[in-house]
Amino acid sequence: MAKKPRTYEGGCLCGDIRYTVTAEPEFPHICSCTMCRRWSGAPTTAWVEFPLANFQWNGPGGEPRYFRSSEKSQRGNCGTCGSAICVVDDGYKNISLVMGSLDRPNLIVPDVQHSYKSFRPKWWHPEVGKAKVS
Amino acid sequence: MSEPQRHAACQCGQLNITVKGNPDFAVACHCIACQRRTGSPFGIGAYYRRDQVESIDGNVKTFDRVAESGRNLSNHFCPDCGTNLYWTLEMRPDHMGIALGCFDDPQFVQPVRTIWTEHQHAWIHLPDDLPAFEKAVPPS
Numbered sequence: 624m625a626k627k628p629r630t631y632e633g634g635c636l637c638g639d640i641r642y643t644v645t646a647e648p649e650f651p652h653i654c655s656c657t658m659c660r661r662w663s664g665a666p667t668t669a670w671v672e673f674p675l676a677n678f679q680w681n682g683p684g685g686e687p688r689y690f691r692s693s694e695k696s697q698r699g700n701c702g703t704c705g706s707a708i709c710v711v712d713d714g715y716k717n718i719s720l721v722m723g724s725l726d727r728p729n730l731i732v733p734d735v736q737h738s739y740k741s742f743r744p745k746w747w748h749p750e751v752g753k754a755k756v757s
Numbered sequence: 758m759s760e761p762q763r764h765a766a767c768q769c770g771q772l773n774i775t776v777k778g779n780p781d782f783a784v785a786c787h788c789i790a791c792q793r794r795t796g797s798p799f800g801i802g803a804y805y806r807r808d809q810v811e812s813i814d815g816n817v818k819t820f821d822r823v824a825e826s827g828r829n830l831s832n833h834f835c836p837d838c839g840t841n842l843y844w845t846l847e848m849r850p851d852h853m854g855i856a857l858g859c860f861d862d863p864q865f866v867q868p869v870r871t872i873w874t875e876h877q878h879a880w881i882h883l884p885d886d887l888p889a890f891e892k893a894v895p896p897s
Contacts, residue, residue, distance in 0.1 A: 665800045723797050
């Protein structure tokens with residue numbers, strides 16, 4: 624029998640943006656590309672996808688404020704505190720959430736995929752795919 | 758020899774900061790707020806003295822909050838793309854932290870310590886010789 628999916632909740636620093644999703648996480652991975660780096664201000668950003676069909680914004684601020692970061696892609700942040708929240712690609716079935724927005728980011732461990740790995744700070748070595756969910 | 762000048766910007770390029778000289782230090786922070794503001798497993802700040810800041814250009818929005826240490830901190834971000842480019846803090850009134858990821862070349866400095874490791878993810882391995890603190894360090 625298929626396991627019932629867990630509910631994941633998250634949001635921004637100030638609480639204006641909140642979300643809930645009940646589904647299996649897809650494609651958890653990290654990315655060190657220049658765009659992610661500049662947007663987040665951090666060396667490497669962690670991502671996880673969920674089906675939009677199972678996803679709801681449920682905070683007082685509604686949806687994030689979107690910025691069109693590339694031709695077919697928008698990045699969402701909280702307009703009040705600036706926190707990074709998500710990427711929504713035009714026509715794609717999933718929403719990509721930054722893992723730092725999850726209330727319990729430890730529930731998901733990134734897979735071995737490290738996009739643009741060579742752009743990471745040379746002194747750090749993420750051990751993705753090796754850790755266990757805590 | 759002339760001092761290096763460095764430039765950092767938000768993702769959309771609207772908000773820019775130019776600094777001269779090298780940062781006094783850089784810190785990798787795993788606190789929940791740094792994870793939230795960046796969406797990333799940890800943030801890194803390069804700390805410059807205020808008198809090293811040559812210019813800040815562009816519109817900026819500020820979010821004031823109380824840090825996990827209990828001290829006041831203000832995040833300054835681009836109202837267009839959301840990037841939190843820099844922050845000012847009660848703990849270090851003569852400094853500002855600039856998000857290392859926003860620099861044109863973020864490889865120019867390495868952290869001198871890592872803090873709030875009680876929130877560090879198991880899959881992150883920072884250099885063994887990097888001084889690590891479970892919480893914040895006391896103000897020096």
